[in-house]
Amino acid sequence: MSSPSDKPNLHLVNNDDTAQDRNDISAESAISQPILRIENVNRIVDVADEPLQILYDVCLQVAKGETLAIVGSSGSGKSTLLGLLAGLDLPTSGSIELAGEAISAMDEDARAFVRAQHVGFVFQSFQLLPNLTAVENVALPLEILGRQDAVALSKDILDRVGLSSRQTHYPNQLSGGEQQRVAIARAFVTQPAVLFADEPTGNLDKSTGDMVADLLFELNAEHDTTLILVTHDNQLAARCRRQVGMDSGRLSEKQAG
Amino acid sequence: MTLSQQLKFAPRLMWREWKSGEFTVLLLALIVAIASHTAIGHFSDRITRAMATNANNLIGGDLVFSSSRPISEEVTIEANRLGLRSANTQRFLTVASAEDEILLVSVKSVSAEYPLKGHVKVTEELFGEDTPLTSGPVPGNVWVEARVLQSLQIEIGDRIEIGDSNFNVSKILTYEPDRGNNFYSFNPRVMIAKADLAATNVVQPGSRVWYRQMFAGDQLAVDTMLKWLRENAEPGQRIRNLDEDRPAVSQALIKAKQYMGLASLLALLLAAVAIANSGRHYSQRHYDTSALLRCLGALQNDILRIYLVQLCLLAFIGGVLGNIAGWAAQAGLFLIINDLLPNNLPTISHTPIVSGIILSFVVLLGFTLPSVLRLKSVSPLRVLRNDLSPYPLSALLVYGGSTVMVMLLMWFYTGSLTLTLSILFGSAVVIAIAFVGIRLMFGAIGWCLPSFPLKIRVGIRNFLRRKREAVSQAMAFGLTIMAMLVVVFLRTELVTTWQQTIPEDAPNHFVLNLQNDETEPYTKFVTEQNIRADQLYPVIRGRLTRVNDKPMVEHVSKEERRHESLSRELNLTWSPDLPPDNKLLAGEWWQGSANVGDEVLVSVEARLAEKLAINLGDRLTFFTGNRDWKAVVTSIRSVKWDNFNPNFYMVFQPGSLVDLPTTWINSFHLPPEEKKVLVQMLKQFPAITLVEMDTILNQVKDIITQVTIAIESILLFVLLAGFVVTLSAIQSSMNDRLREGALVRTLGADRKLLKVNQWSEFASMGFLSGLIGVAGAEIIVAQLYQRIFELSYVPTWWAWIIIPMISAGLVGLAGVYSSRRILREPPMQSLRTLRA
Structure with a gap:
């Protein structure tokens, strides 16, 4: 197992007000309260009994309300990074702090608690439950939080994403674009602090993808949510105020497009 | 989530899934299981009580x-x-x-x-x-x-x-x-x-x-x-x-109860197969749901409790619906055979209802829990990487747990450890043989594949390709067929045995006290009247007083001193041959008659010999009239007491008891319409005692008819359960087939080709299952015959050819029927439904 620790990755720091300070490690202090902070994260998995390093010494800080795109080709490790950022998986080494909580030191149930409180998701494959209607799918995270007003809130937000007439439809009765809009509604309904989106337009044609992206960014602006987006679509990435590139497990800051 | 939130959330989630038909197969399997359990439970309970009542009427x-x-x-x-x-x-x-x-x-x-x-x-x-x-x-x-x-x-x-x-x-x-x-x-x-x-x-x-x-x-x-x-x-x-x-009646009842217990047990095993199957399918279909719930913040225990609550609800619903269906089924059955049953049929008892509900929980939780426990450990990362399946539980935990469960259930169910172990042993052997056999057959079929017609080759290759799935499905069908065959084989054997117990022409009249000089005119009379009379037996009355010159009181054990054979005169007879239905267990039967002065030889009934501690070579002293006389035991024989023929504890060599007072006994069969001839008989032989046994015999025959009907109806239930299990097993693998069928059609295969493929795939599975079923049934039935029913066992050779063919046909038919959606639905729709 070789870790290129002799060649530390860039400590990526962002401050929207001082874009020119990117790549400046000292600028870290300028972020008063980062919503997400990861330091020296490595991820190694065993493939056919051989260790395979997927992430190398990744460091990253994301401020509250920021929109960040993680761009990279297939297999570059960007989805693995997303899984770690969202607390779905644990790093082999390094630390991850989400909304002030050190999730890399937590067990799965504690991380689930953090997710329920602070995190929303949008996936490439929508991940709607086939046996639940649109409104029931949207209500799911609220019900996990034990909210009494789950259905009413879900209907409101479905209204907001333009699907008020499809509330009782099952996923297989909806088009791809509609399914992703339901997923976006589900992601925002809990008003999460951070929204993770994994190739949100990857399964959609261009015009539908654009509409979905519009919606995502509109809602993001409305709710002042921190958006972390994984994509290989440069055009979508360019809509984020900040972009980082992922290449063979190493992260690098990019110029905003 | 708090517990109260979980209790609210779980049914809500379940209701939503219910609407979309997610639970249909599992619930159906459960209902069939509980329905067959309660139907058989009510039926055998009521029939048994009715039979017991009728039989008690006899005493x-x-x-x-x-x-x-x-x-x-x-x-x-x-x-x-x-x-x-x-x-x-x-x-x-x-x-x-x-x-x-x-x-x-x-x-x-x-x-x-x-x-x-x-x-x-x-x-x-x-x-x-x-x-x-x-x-x-x-x-x-x-x-x-x-x-x-x-x-x-x-x-x-x-x-x-x-x-x-x-x-x-x-x-x-x-x-x-x-x-x-x-x-x-x-x-x-x-x-x-x-x-x-x-x-x-x-x-x-x-x-x-x-x-x-x-x-x-x-x-x-x-x-x-x-x-x-x-x-x-x-x-x-x-x-x-x-x-x-009434040994004949009680024997029939005991065997009927054993059989019904067995039939219920096999229905239960079928249910277990179906439920384990559907449970695994249910669990697999919920990997994604669990991953998503975890991703959205649900804790591991939330997931576990949510599914536990759902399972408990399902068990309750299945228990109630199964009970209703079971009640309706037995009511319908009683309606059909109403004429054959006594009027005083007892009402249903609570036992099958309660046990049905409990069984629903035990079976559902017992057989799905291993699969459902896995849901707890589904990684939330699965939302990003669909290939992540939860770690499999240890095979020992899953199979060992299920085996112990089945054993406890069977033991509780039958109350017989021997029966339970026989079936478990049989099943274990069958599973082991089936596993090796299937692997070998897979190899053989693969080797022969090029020689099959091209058209069916694809189907067979499909079957071979899904090796893991095919092995488990072939095993499931095989066990189903095995269970049904065991029930069929035993039913045939039991019914035949019973019918032989009292043949149509069993003697129903007995003539006693025929004097020596009346035997010739009597024989002439019955010949003239065309009465089919059996052998005339001489009867000498005598009391057994000593064994080897030791008084009986000293010779026998304390418990046997009050044996009824010692408190009365015994009926003794002589015969040149071993009477029919008697079996020589020890010693030798005599040749010819004794001469004057020879030692008197006697053959003693085995159970009496055991009770009174009489052995070969012992000298017995009898007392008749006013004198003692002696005999030597030369053989011990068993007697079939329930054959309604004259039977004797002691049979002597002909010619040895000539100087003792003798009367004769005879039995014959007389149909009711010819009973008038008895008036004539009594006129000609006024001193005889005529005993009419036809009423008792008819009563016993009625009971046996009832038992037979009961058994045949129960067979029907087991067959029905087996068929539904087969359907549900096929349905649980339907998604993969649908997807594949749609894909193949998209690539240009026509419906006819698909149909041939389906036929050959399901028929191969059916054939293989048939072979497993026959092998298993033979092993188990052989065990049961020897250990439980004490019958000799002859393998059923025809079954080895017929059953796999029937099974191939039926499984093929059921498979093609269940897969008709593949042919009917536009491929686009299938692909889209499955994707969502």
Whole structure:
């Protein structure tokens, strides 16, 4: 197992007000309260009994309300990074702090608690439950939080994403674009602090993808949510105020497009 | 999530999934399981109780207590305390007279409650049609057997004297429910009311009277009474129940109960297969849901509790619906066979209902929990990487757990550890053989593949390709077929055995007390009248007094000193050959007759020999009339007591007992329409005792018919359960097939080709399952025959060819039927549905 620790990755720091300070490690202090902070994260998995390093010494800080795109080709490790950022998986080494909580030191149930409180998701494959209607799918995270007003809130937000007439439809009765809009509604309904989106337009044609992206960014602006987006679509990435590139497990800051 | 939130959320989630049909297969499997359990439970429970009632009618009560001394008041008090109904009879020998004729009769005085169970049958015309009555004669009247009329030369309406009383002969007695089998010593019966007994002045202190008290009531009270009687009985007092009095009937009942237990058990095993199958499918379909819920913040225990609550709800719903379906099924069944059943059919009891509900929980949780536990450990990362499946649980935990569960269930269910272990052992052997066999066959089929027609090659290759799935499905079908075959094989064997117990032409009349000089004219008479009479047996009465010159009291163990064979004279016979249905267990049978002065040789019945500690070569001393005589034991033989032929404890060599007083006994079958010939027989041989057994025989035959119907109906249930299980198993693998079918069609395959493919795939699986099923059934049935039913086993060779072919056809049909969606639905729709 070789870790290129002799060649530390860039400590990526962002401050929207001082874009020119990117790549400046000292600028870290300028972020008063980062919503997400990861330091020296490595991820190694065993493939056919051989260790395979997927992430190398990744460091990253994301401020509250920021929109960040993680761009990279297939297999570059960007989805693995997303899984770690969202607390779905644990790093082999390094630390991850989400909304002030050190999730890399937590067990799965504690991380689930953090997710329920602070995190929303949008996936490439929508991940709607086939046996639940649109409104029931949207209500799911609220019900996990034990909210009494789950259905009413879900209907409101479905209204907001333009699907008020499809509330009782099952996923297989909806088009791809509609399914992703339901997923976006589900992601925002809990008003999460951070929204993770994994190739949100990857399964959609261009015009539908654009509409979905519009919606995502509109809602993001409305709710002042921190958006972390994984994509290989440069055009979508360019809509984020900040972009980082992922290449063979190493992260690098990019110029905003 | 708090517990109350989970309790609310789980049913809500379940209801949503329910609407979309997610639970249909699992629920259907559960309903079928519980329905067949409760239907069989109700059915066998009611039939068994009805049969027991009818059979108890044969001994005149649920429990009979007899004594040579008046039965103490305490017995009656205890019976009253327990809420039992009771009746009593007093039996003694005395002389009845009419004008100049006198006759030694057996008088039976009966209390007003007599008979507690069953009917007394009487007629007003000699050998005419009889009618059943539920009480004895009213005071002042007597009912008499036909031969009393013959011997005293009187008719109905004439008067007879017994002791100091004078009675009106009002009816001819043809049947007493409590008469029993021991008719050799019968003197003709005269029945009077108990109220008349004292006035006859026949019963005096020291008179030899047999007192009987019969009890009837609910089972618990009867059992308590039985226990009380056992504790309080004095020497010379006897407790009788069905087993002792009617071996043929009780044997049929015992075997029927065993069979029904077995059928229920196999229905349960089928259910387990179906539920485990559907449970695994249910669990797999929820990996994504669990991952998503985890991703959205649900804790591991939230997931576990949510699914546990769902399973419990499902178990409850399945239990209730299964119970309703089971109740309806048994009600329908009783409606169909209504004519064949007694009118006093008991109502359903709570036991099957409660056990059905409990079973629903036990089976569903027991067989799905291993799969559902995996849901807890689904990684939330699965939302990003669909290939992440939860770690498999240890095979030992899953299979070991299931095996222990099945064993406990079976044990609880059958109450027989032997039966349970036999089936488990059989199943284990079958699974092992099947596993190796399937692998070998896969190899063989793969090797032969090029020689199959091109058209069916794809289907067979499909079957081979899904190796893991195919092995488990072929095993599931195989076990289903095995269960059904076991039930079919056993049913055939049991029914045949029973029907052979009492053949159509079983002797139903017995002639006793034929004198030496009457044997020739009697033989001539029966030949002329075309009566199919059996062999004439000589009867010599003698009491066994010593073994190897040691008095019986000293020779036998303490417990056997009161053995009934020692308290009375035995009926002894001689025969040149081993009587039919007897089997020589030890020693040798004699050749030819004995000469004067030879040692007297005797063959002893095996059970008696064991009880009285008699061995080969022992010298037995008998007492007949006024002298002792001796015999040497040369063989021990078994006797089939329930064959309704004359049977003897002791058989001697011909020619050795010629100088002892001898009468003869004969039995024959007479159809009811020819009974008038008996009048003639009694006229020609007035001294004989004629015993009619046809009523008892008919009753036994009725019982056997009922049992047979019960068994055949239960077979139907098991077959039905098996078929639904098959369907559900196919349906649970349907998604993959749908996806693949749609894909193949998209790539240009036509429907005909797909159909041939489906046929060949399912038929190969069916054929393989058929082979597994036959092999398993043969192993298990062989075990059961030897260990439980004590029957000899012959392999059913035809099944090895026929069953795999039928199975190939049926599984093929069921598979193609269930897969019709693949052909019907546009491929685009299938792909889209499955993607979502």
